[in-house]
Amino acid sequence: RKEVEQDPGPFNVPEGATVAFNCTYSNSASQSFFWYRQDCRKEPKLLMSVYSSGNEDGRFTAQLNRASQYISLLIRDSKLSDSATYLCVVKDSGNTPLVFGKGTRLSVIA
Amino acid sequence: NAGVTQTPKFQVLKTGQSMTLQCAQDMNHNSMYWYRQDPGMGLRLIYYSASEGTTDKGEVPNGYNVSRLNKREFSLRLESAAPSQTSVYFCASRQTGINTEAFFGQGTRLTVV
Secondary structure (H helix, E strand, O other): OOOEEEOOOOEEEEOOOOEEEEEEEOOOOOOEEEEEEEOOOOOOEEEEEOOOOOEEEOOEEEEEEOOOOEEEEEEOOOOHHHOEEEEEEEEOOOOOOOEEOOOEEEEEEO | OOOEEEEOOEEEEOOOOOEEEEEEEOOOOOEEEEEEEEOOOEEEEEEEEOOOOOOEEOOOOOOEEEEEOOOOEEEEEEOOOOHHHOEEEEEEEEOOOOOOOEEEOOOEEEEEO
16 A cells, blocks of 8 residues: 555646645654645645644645544635646655655646 | 756666766755656655665665765666666755755656667
8 A cells, every 4th residue: 555645636627716635644653744746847846834733825725634644735716827736745753755645636727 | 046956857778778867956955865757656766865874775776776975966876777767767855854845856857768
């Protein structure tokens, strides 16, 4: 079983829609959680960290549920420029590497 | 604002040839990583270096070697390239800490024919 699992999509949504992505992780000792964004043929870039109490950055809201071991990302009022692949990322404590999910592809359509 | 620099950006190799992918970061980060990305497979960790002088295997290390030359540089070597190593390779670096961000290079598109 993959450590971090995501629905691969694609999610095709109209502009202005609200879309939610979920991600589950298998290691209950995981300590750090992130969402990265990757545009086509580009490198991944940090979208936002995910904190235990949940956090918001403009149109983006991230939530963490430790009991159920899942992370979510909500995008409100989708823009064409939000079209990308969204990667769920998890890290254990100590000098362990980041573990990436396979990503969820989002296409926002005019 | 160089960040993480990878070279080369593109490379075509014949089966059996060797090459080294170079990566350098100017952010004084302790940790550096090499990932490969294939369609439908996501980012898979090849090797990582938690600090200068240490390296560890990741999920898919076979066919690769690495060198953490100093704090700035972390190279990936393919001794005898195989078509299965055709992929996009990303180097990343990250400072030690719980919620610190990983920064990626622009990637190397490698084709082995």
